[in-house]
Amino acid sequence: MDLETNLKHVMEGIEESKLKSPFKRNVELIAVSKTHSTQMIKEVRDLGIKNFGENKVQELMEKIEEIQGVNFHLIGNLQTNKVKYIYDKVKLIQSLDRIKLAKEINKRALKDEIKVNCLVQINIGDEDSKFGIKYNETEDFIYQLQDFENLNILGLMAIAPHTSDEALLRKCFEKMNNMFEILKSMRYSNVDMKYLSMGMSNDYKIAIEEGSNMVRIGSKIFGNRNYN
Numbered sequence: 001m002d003l004e005t006n007l008k009h010v011m012e013g014i015e016e017s018k019l020k021s022p023f024k025r026n027v028e029l030i031a032v033s034k035t036h037s038t039q040m041i042k043e044v045r046d047l048g049i050k051n052f053g054e055n056k057v058q059e060l061m062e063k064i065e066e067i068q069g070v071n072f073h074l075i076g077n078l079q080t081n082k083v084k085y086i087y088d089k090v091k092l093i094q095s096l097d098r099i100k101l102a103k104e105i106n107k108r109a110l111k112d113e114i115k116v117n118c119l120v121q122i123n124i125g126d127e128d129s130k131f132g133i134k135y136n137e138t139e140d141f142i143y144q145l146q147d148f149e150n151l152n153i154l155g156l157m158a159i160a161p162h163t164s165d166e167a168l169l170r171k172c173f174e175k176m177n178n179m180f181e182i183l184k185s186m187r188y189s190n191v192d193m194k195y196l197s198m199g200m201s202n203d204y205k206i207a208i209e210e211g212s213n214m215v216r217i218g219s220k221i222f223g224n225r226n227y228n
């Protein structure tokens with residue numbers, strides 16, 4: 001496993017796709033390190049990558065303890081009873097998808113007098129996925145989030161359907177970008193639509209062409225995982 005070569009290919013892929021995209025957005029890379037060792041993460045950190053994504057709270061906590069000089073993003077489902085372990089330790093919670101969860105994060109943030117950065121996770125047409133709010137309910141959900149003043153809602157996150165149908169992927173990403181643009185024009189005090197987090201190892205190029213400015217890439221950097 002040559003992490004440096006993998007990373008170089010991914011960076012080149014990102015640059016090429018940016019050039020093809022009409023949006024010309026800067027793209028942030030989140031290296032998805034779930035299941036991989038702290039040693040591999042440190043190696044990628046030392047190659048200049050600062051942002052890492054994890055999807056399990058326990059694993060995330062262990063890695064936060066052991067690895068300095070990086071930011072961690074929670075990209076997986078967050079149970080309400082586990083908020084207390086991570087709300088003040090992550091750069092961004094990318095998987096906010098329930099009012100109950102917003103309420104719990106806000107309660108803790110309020111007590112500490114801090115703001116917690118979140119993305120709203122949207123379920124774009126993958127019927128198998130239990131997570132994310134329905135696309136058509138996005139505006140209403142964000143409207144309701146106004147009540148939670150200690151949350152900074154910084155954008156949207158989506159996982160595209162697992163398919164090689166490029167036209168379908170493109171359509172999903174385009175829909176997401178449309179919603180991102182709609183929400184950008186709204187003026188809520190705790191909402192600032194900065195990030196459109198979409199695109200993974202197999203679809204990040206299409207995602208960037210369609211407006212993504214944050215990609216979450218695991219296997220193309222770290223290789224295959226043993227479990228999800």
Ligand SMILES: *Cc1c(COP(=O)(O)O)cnc(C)c1O
Nearest residue numbers: 032055075200201216217218219
């Ligand atoms: C695992 C995961 C990724 C990265 O997946 P790859 O296909 O390995 O790039 C991105 N986003 C989320 C939410 C994930 O759970």
